[in-house]
Amino acid sequence: MAVQLEFLKSILYFSALDLAELESIRKLIFEKIADRAEMVLLEGESAENLYFVASGVVKVFKTSVEGKEQILSIVRPGESFNDVSIFDDGPNPASVRTMGPVLLYGIKKSHMEAILRDHPQIALNVIKVLARRVRHLLSLVEDLSFKHVIGRVAKILLEHIGGEMGRGPGLTQQEMAAMAGTAREVVGRSLKELEEAGAIKLDRHRIIIRDKEALQKIMEVSS
Amino acid sequence: MVEMPVIEPQKCDGCGLCVGVCHCNALAIVNNVITIIKTVECDWCTDCEAVCLTGAISCRFEIIIEES
Numbered sequence: 001m002a003v004q005l006e007f008l009k010s011i012l013y014f015s016a017l018d019l020a021e022l023e024s025i026r027k028l029i030f031e032k033i034a035d036r037a038e039m040v041l042l043e044g045e046s047a048e049n050l051y052f053v054a055s056g057v058v059k060v061f062k063t064s065v066e067g068k069e070q071i072l073s074i075v076r077p078g079e080s081f082n083d084v085s086i087f088d089d090g091p092n093p094a095s096v097r098t099m100g101p102v103l104l105y106g107i108k109k110s111h112m113e114a115i116l117r118d119h120p121q122i123a124l125n126v127i128k129v130l131a132r133r134v135r136h137l138l139s140l141v142e143d144l145s146f147k148h149v150i151g152r153v154a155k156i157l158l159e160h161i162g163g164e165m166g167r168g169p170g171l172t173q174q175e176m177a178a179m180a181g182t183a184r185e186v187v188g189r190s191l192k193e194l195e196e197a198g199a200i201k202l203d204r205h206r207i208i209i210r211d212k213e214a215l216q217k218i219m220e221v222s223s
Numbered sequence: 224m225v226e227m228p229v230i231e232p233q234k235c236d237g238c239g240l241c242v243g244v245c246h247c248n249a250l251a252i253v254n255n256v257i258t259i260i261k262t263v264e265c266d267w268c269t270d271c272e273a274v275c276l277t278g279a280i281s282c283r284f285e286i287i288i289e290e291s
Binding site: 036037055056057074076077099100101102157160161162170171172173174184201204205206207208209210212 | 226238240242243244245246264266267269270272273274276278281282283284285286287288289
């Protein structure tokens with residue numbers, strides 16, 4: 001499948017280039033197809049390529065020594081990943097796994113450096129991409145470091161228990177995130193932590209409160 | 224009745240990202256709008272909701288107390 005110039009133009013990195021310049025860049029791009037739940041990058045490994053998602057979705061995440069996963073971002077078509085390690089010569093700062101079948105466009109690190117030398121106008125857009133990334137990650141750092149999200153999530157669950165028939169309107173993770181003043185990814189992790197603490201059980205579309213007192217204690221200590 | 228994610232067709236822009244991430248293949252684009260084509264029980268991974276930028280899919284959690 002040929003790399004589409006229109007698609008390249010839609011990528012923020014290359015949006016300032018004309019068709020002739022895009023054509024020269026197209027020659028340096030390789031395609032990578034990956035199936036669902038495939039690891040594309042492993043945290044800590046040396047970084048060889050910058051990737052753009054052409055179709056499908058990938059998630060960027062870090063894993064703790066206990067195996068807990070924290071999603072840093074979801075990358076959709078037109079967006080890039082592994083930018084940081086391409087420019088700072090360090091290893092991959094996070095792992096990347098596909099969420100479904102994906103088509104990726106890759107550029108070798110050395111080629112990206114040449115592109116930046118040959119087309120310096122790209123640099124401003126690269127800075128914009130990296131600045132957005134920093135802003136997003138700073139927000140996540142704030143949520144994970146200073147906000148006691150787990151306590152807020154516990155409070156939200158206690159306040160939204162279904163009625164006598166056990167059927168309330170229910171909440172989405174996005175709604176819980178908005179109520180807790182945090183990102184959806186942080187709510188997902190809090191729910192898992194509450195489950196590990198034995199306070200709740202995630203049972204498909206149900207959040208079953210197993211230990212209301214424990215949930216209240218977590219709410220009081222952490223909120 | 225099998226619970227399924229709720230779709231708001233008027234919000235759907237037909238991008239199809241949710242179709243790709245749905246590992247139970249319950250979703251399809253029909254007439255440019257996301258549609259549930261299989262009423263098999265999904266495992267409520269909520270990935271479809273997570274990737275949707277327009278908020279067209281909702282995976283609501285019912286919050287209940289465990290019966291003792």
